[in-house]
Amino acid sequence: MEPELRLESSLWVGNKRYRAVLTGWHFNWTEVDKKNREKKTISVPVAEVVGVEEGRIDVLPRKSVEDTDKDFTVFYVKRCSSGSSYGLLWRLGQTQFSCPSRVLRDQWTKHLRTALKTHSPLRPHRLLVFINPFGGKKKGRQTYHSLVAPLFELAGISSHVIVTERANQARDHLLKKDLTGFDGVVCVGGDGMFSEILHGLIGRTQQEAGLCENDPAVTLQPCPLHIGIIPAGSTDCVCYATVGVIDPVTSALHIIIGDSQPLDVGSVHQASALVHYSVSLLGYGFYGDVLAESEKHRWMGPLRYDYSGTKVYLSNRSYAGIVQYLPADPVLSSPRDRTRCLSGCSVCSRSTERLFHHSSDSASLHSSHYSQFSNDSEGEWVTVEGRFKCVSLTCMSSSCPKSPLGLSPSAHLADGTGDLILVWDTHPLGFLKFLYRHTSTQDQFDLPFVEVHRVKAVRFSLPSGKEVEAYEETGAMSGGIDEERIYVETVSRNGSQQQLTERGTEGEVTNEQKTADLFLCGLCCSKAPAVSVWNCDGEILPFTEILCRIHGQLVRLYARGIEDGAVVDNCSEENDLNV
Numbered sequence: 001m002e003p004e005l006r007l008e009s010s011l012w013v014g015n016k017r018y019r020a021v022l023t024g025w026h027f028n029w030t031e032v033d034k035k036n037r038e039k040k041t042i043s044v045p046v047a048e049v050v051g052v053e054e055g056r057i058d059v060l061p062r063k064s065v066e067d068t069d070k071d072f073t074v075f076y077v078k079r080c081s082s083g084s085s086y087g088l089l090w091r092l093g094q095t096q097f098s099c100p101s102r103v104l105r106d107q108w109t110k111h112l113r114t115a116l117k118t119h120s121p122l123r124p125h126r127l128l129v130f131i132n133p134f135g136g137k138k139k140g141r142q143t144y145h146s147l148v149a150p151l152f153e154l155a156g157i158s159s160h161v162i163v164t165e166r167a168n169q170a171r172d173h174l175l176k177k178d179l180t181g182f183d184g185v186v187c188v189g190g191d192g193m194f195s196e197i198l199h200g201l202i203g204r205t206q207q208e209a210g211l212c213e214n215d216p217a218v219t220l221q222p223c224p225l226h227i228g229i230i231p232a233g234s235t236d237c238v239c240y241a242t243v244g245v246i247d248p249v250t251s252a253l254h255i256i257i258g259d260s261q262p263l264d265v266g267s268v269h270q271a272s273a274l275v276h277y278s279v280s281l282l283g284y285g286f287y288g289d290v291l292a293e294s295e296k297h298r299w300m301g302p303l304r305y306d307y308s309g310t311k312v313y314l315s316n317r318s319y320a321g322i323v324q325y326l327p328a329d330p331v332l333s334s335p336r337d338r339t340r341c342l343s344g345c346s347v348c349s350r351s352t353e354r355l356f357h358h359s360s361d362s363a364s365l366h367s368s369h370y371s372q373f374s375n376d377s378e379g380e381w382v383t384v385e386g387r388f389k390c391v392s393l394t395c396m397s398s399s400c401p402k403s404p405l406g407l408s409p410s411a412h413l414a415d416g417t418g419d420l421i422l423v424w425d426t427h428p429l430g431f432l433k434f435l436y437r438h439t440s441t442q443d444q445f446d447l448p449f450v451e452v453h454r455v456k457a458v459r460f461s462l463p464s465g466k467e468v469e470a471y472e473e474t475g476a477m478s479g480g481i482d483e484e485r486i487y488v489e490t491v492s493r494n495g496s497q498q499q500l501t502e503r504g505t506e507g508e509v510t511n512e513q514k515t516a517d518l519f520l521c522g523l524c525c526s527k528a529p530a531v532s533v534w535n536c537d538g539e540i541l542p543f544t545e546i547l548c549r550i551h552g553q554l555v556r557l558y559a560r561g562i563e564d565g566a567v568v569d570n571c572s573e574e575n576d577l578n579v
């Protein structure tokens with residue numbers, strides 16, 4: 001720290017005197033009694049100071065409580081245990097200080113603001129905010145305006161807000177519109193909305209870099225803009241797995257202080273075309289069937305997954321398939337090592353070095369992305385074939401309120417790998433045991449019909465003859481194989497063939513709905529369908545035979561991973577605003 005940023009003086013909070021010190025990375029104030037004995041110290045990392053204002057200020061509603069020219073107010077992050085979740089809730093703390101003179105007050109506010117700039121270089125100044133008004137319980141707009149916007153305003157962040165009017169509006173905006181001047185993009189919605197932002201930003205970055213997203217062997221360019229998630233969806237898995245709680249205020253504070261969490265992304269391809277990106281769940285069998293069923297019951301909101309989950313479980317299906325996977329280096333980590341990827345994870349930090357060639361310089365992070373998919377470094381593919389209850393791939397733990405440790409509790413957010421979970425066909429009670437274990441700390445992989453592998457890529461295909469058989473079965477109800485084929489629509493985007501996927505717009509029959517409808521015909525047939533569908537972060541994919549490759553740390557979120565619950569809970573300190 002530059003020496004001139006150090007500042008120390010007596011300050012008053014109410015009628016108590018404090019010795020305040022701004023030093024290094026911290027702002028501390030220690031109560032001093034009449035005999036000059038030091039009592040309790042409050043210490044706030046400068047990086048967690050939200051804002052500094054002259055006067056005595058309250059935030060909600062924002063008003064100057066008392067206008068004195070010797071006072072200033074500091075707003076900062078406080079942590080509270082969240083009770084039910086593993087992560088910590090963040091709240092806005094505030095302390096109003098009085099100085100002996102106006103000159104000293106100005107010195108404090110100037111030094112604190114300079115320290116903020118020095119110690120949190122990634123704080124956003126301007127954000128592009130997309131609100132899905134129909135996500136989850138349909139409270140996105142209200143959540144943003146009542147809880148998030150006042151905090152952004154306090155932190156001096158200007159935001160351009162777009163309330164979406166159709167599915168894929170956010171994605172299209174990010175692909176085509178001028179993004180100059182924005183430091184990040186905020187998504188107010190669920191995993192489907194996040195997926196739109198992900199597609200828009202990854203696509204835009206590759207367009208500008210002249211890279212072809214369709215080729216699974218291409219090393220994609222990491223996105224320069226950060227993504228913030230204000231949870232307002234049904235599953236909110238990406239938020240939960242990267243922050244540890246579903247709480248709009250906590251997420252807003254992570255955005256304000258410019259936290260940065262890299263995230264692995266899977267690119268899903270069919271033949272030589274990109275179909276979709278995935279971060280949370282690429283699932284065939286049970287999870288695909290649940291999604292297809294749940295699309296019919298969107299009106300139920302988040303409950304649609306419980307209803308559909310029960311219905312699909314009772315239908316007791318399994319599907320034939322061939323799964324091929326490219327194992328990750330087992331020396332680095334394992335999905336069964338019982339570790340957890342927490343804030344500051346050492347496995348992910350080491351991966352940054354491995355993925356980006358030993359550089360802490362962000363410019364070279366972007367230019368020298370390690371090629372891990374070229375033929376000579378691929379390694380050996382492993383093939384398994386049989387009948388599965390489900391085949392799932394996740395780039396991270398995919399923890400969510402339904403499953404607090406997630407689909408793969410030891411998976412890492414940013415290690416360049418995904419976890420492939422194979423659940424072989426088994427009796428219904430065995431499968432129920434597997435599902436039920438997701439809701440507790442019991443190991444869902446410790447079952448004889450379950451396998452988990454840490455992988456760099458996965459291929460899925462149907463045993464020969466099965467695809468035709470599948471189309472014939474669904475075709476019997478819906479008019480034949482050609483009808484299925486015409487649902488697969490490709491459009492040209494910037495010269496490349498790109499799969500167009502739309503979901504959820506009322507009154508419009510989309511590709512996914514058509515694919516789901518075809519699939520659901522199978523549900524009412526006496527004969528169970530021979531194929532399932534892929535659930536890709538809440539989207540139904542219109543293909544069965546796919547290849548997915550994991551791209552290490554392709555995007556960055558305004559988050560820091562799940563904080564260890566043992567970290568000090570300072571919520572009970574005085575002056576908590578409890579926003």
Ligand SMILES: CCCCCCCCCCCCC/C=C/[C@@H](O)[C@H](COP(=O)(O)O)NC(=O)CCCCC
Pocket residue numbers: 190191192193233234235236237280281287290291305306309398400402403406407432435436438439535536537538539
């Ligand atoms: C007997 C108790 C059974 C409990 C089963 C618990 C298993 C839960 C694992 C959930 C993993 C979720 C991974 C995330 C998926 C989301 O991308 C996706 C879309 O979310 P959204 O856009 O918010 O709608 N959600 C799902 O596919 C829901 C799967 C629910 C399965 C029961």
Ligand SMILES: Nc1ncnc2c1ncn2[C@@H]1O[C@H](COP(=O)(O)OP(=O)(O)O)[C@@H](O)[C@H]1O
Pocket residue numbers: 131132133134135136137163164165166167168188189190191192193194196232233234235236302503504505506538
């Ligand atoms: N204005 C809109 N009308 C209809 N669908 C929308 C709109 N905005 C976004 N969507 C789509 O809604 C889907 C679900 O959104 P999401 O916010 O994830 O809610 P949920 O978690 O409840 O599924 C997303 O795939 C997104 O593309």
Ligand SMILES: [Ca+2]
Pocket residue numbers: 264394395396411412413414415416417418
């Ligand atoms: Ca990973």
